[in-house]
Amino acid sequence: MTDGSRCSLQPLIEFRNVSVVRSGRRLLDQVSLTIREGEQIAILGPNGAGKSSLIRAITREYYPSSPGPEVVFRFRGQDRWDAFDLRSYIGLVSGDLQQTFTRKVSGREVVLSGFFSSIGLFLSHEVTPEMEQKTDEILEFLEVAHLADRPMTEISSGEGRRLLIGRALVHDPGTLVLDEPTNSLDLHALHTFRKTLRKIAQSGTGIILVTHSLPDIIPEIGRVVLIRDGAVRMDGEKGEVLTDDAIGGLFRVPVRVREEDGYYYATGY
Numbered sequence: 583m584t585d586g587s588r589c590s591l592q593p594l595i596e597f598r599n600v601s602v603v604r605s606g607r608r609l610l611d612q613v614s615l616t617i618r619e620g621e622q623i624a625i626l627g628p629n630g631a632g633k634s635s636l637i638r639a640i641t642r643e644y645y646p647s648s649p650g651p652e653v654v655f656r657f658r659g660q661d662r663w664d665a666f667d668l669r670s671y672i673g674l675v676s677g678d679l680q681q682t683f684t685r686k687v688s689g690r691e692v693v694l695s696g697f698f699s700s701i702g703l704f705l706s707h708e709v710t711p712e713m714e715q716k717t718d719e720i721l722e723f724l725e726v727a728h729l730a731d732r733p734m735t736e737i738s739s740g741e742g743r744r745l746l747i748g749r750a751l752v753h754d755p756g757t758l759v760l761d762e763p764t765n766s767l768d769l770h771a772l773h774t775f776r777k778t779l780r781k782i783a784q785s786g787t788g789i790i791l792v793t794h795s796l797p798d799i800i801p802e803i804g805r806v807v808l809i810r811d812g813a814v815r816m817d818g819e820k821g822e823v824l825t826d827d828a829i830g831g832l833f834r835v836p837v838r839v840r841e842e843d844g845y846y847y848a849t850g851y
């Protein structure tokens with residue numbers, strides 16, 4: 583974590599005409615999208631829009647189904663990447679990951695397990711003093727040091743979500759990718775989570791936030807991409823994208839969008 587913006591002109595991902603088909607279903611449809619390193623961006627879409635599929639393409643779990651000369655699928659300027667090597671550039675946080683911690687794993691172990699890309703620690707894992715120190719720094723930075731010895735199964739969803747952010751930060755990734763990170767958080771947990779995310783964004787870490795909820799888009803995020811039926815529908819500056827017409831069209835319901843203190847809200851009617 584560093585002070586100041588790390589946003590550079592170097593593209594982190596560069597997609598052109600990327601389509602992904604699975605079980606005969608088109609999950610991504612000719613997606614063209616460039617995200618620079620350190621950029622803070624939201625990808626917004628309704629249920630089933632293809633948001634998780636897009637994340638899988640960003641993390642190189644999915645590759646284009648029909649490569650061709652018109653298809654560009656680059657990560658940091660390269661066509662091929664080992665998914666394992668991505669860890670130092672991208673930290674992934676998803677609400678679903680929390681449910682996979684079913685064993686008695688302490689808050690400290692949740693963060694430490696990021697070094698091993700595992701769910702908790704196992705006997706084969708060799709934890710070094712450097713890893714311990716980094717974990718302490720992260721727990722401190724995220725203001726969750728009091729959770730270090732608490733089992734994940736006995737803490738709230740909001741607290742767990744912040745520990746998962748800590749897990750994603752162990753390799754000091756330039757960009758944090760968050761998949762629907764506020765699912766099941768109550769108002770208080772939501773408030774604390776946003777505060778944490780803003781702190782990370784202000785430290786210069788890039789954010790790719792995937793969500794269907796407008797208020798998840800923290801004020802630091804300036805660019806919003808709308809996705810529906812696996813395709814990018816709009817991509818631009820937040821104020822220009824988050825309009826009644828665009829959001830109403832995206833969710834296929836009449837809405838009024840309003841802005842308050844840098845946050846956006848949509849009300850259906």
Ligand SMILES: Nc1ncnc2c1ncn2[C@@H]1O[C@H](COP(=O)(O)OP(=O)(O)OP(=O)(O)O)[C@@H](O)[C@H]1O
Nearest residue numbers: 604605607609627628629630631632633634635636
């Ligand atoms: N492996 C797969 N094989 C076939 N269809 C899939 C596969 N994965 C996802 N789908 C379908 O593709 C569509 C897009 O799924 P995806 O999970 O990317 O959407 P999403 O925007 O993340 O949705 P949600 O907000 O509900 O999580 C959905 O209709 C889903 O059922």
